[in-house]
Amino acid sequence: MKNKFLMILLIFILLITNSLISLAQGNYNFANLKKLNYKVIAIYPHDQTAFTQGFEFKNGHLYEGTGLYGNSSLRKINLNNYQLLREIKLNYTYFGEGITLFKNKIYQLSWKQQTVFIYNKDFKLIDIKNYQGEGWGLTNDGQQIIMSNGSNYLFFRNPTDFKIKRKIKVHYQKQSFDNLNELEYSNGFIFANIWQQNFIIKINPQNGEVVAYLDCSQLVKKAAQQSKQNINVLNGIAYDQKNDEFLITGKLWPQIFRLKITE
Structure with a gap:
């Protein structure tokens, strides 16, 4: 018995x-899909009140867009100690989403308000454009703005008028990947968070094919262990071009992880 x-x-x-x-x-x-290995190079502090929606690293500084109604912001940050160097708060009627830095301008999406805010490098609002549907993640390839809206499509937009130039369906074999969220562009590929999942996928921007993935389950576990409150989902990919490394965090996480990815 x-x-x-x-x-x-x-x-x-x-x-x-x-x-x-x-x-x-x-x-x-993920059968037969390449799994990317990584090494944690460093760990930095992260504001646990930050509901991370957009994440970028440029010229030695971290830029972060945060969400939630009444708590959405755009921030410029000293990475080593998370000191706020500059911050602007969105009107309480806007839920901030993804950000990207493109030719001395900063683009910031809103979730359901169909509005993208465009700032100069000093965080002065210089333009506003509109789009249809929801706004989730944002990045750029140096020529076009790349946007996600929570579906299985990525949209390539004209930086000047924000109109769609083309779109790709993100897939691997016969599977499509829904809930595409925060984005980053690196070395000819798009890296994307999947909302509520513990992995990041690497996407061919020409045809939308997923070519590899990064399992971040251990990072989620480490962040939860160091947190004094409940953390939210993995969501934040910034690329440090100078060092060829990634900065990874999540919504309400206490830490930012610097990774060296090895294939």
């Missing part, structure tokens, strides 16, 4: 473990 009970318990544990693995990967099949 005891052995039968232990066998049932073991099967139950295995089922729970497999379910958690599937949940972490969003039930996506």
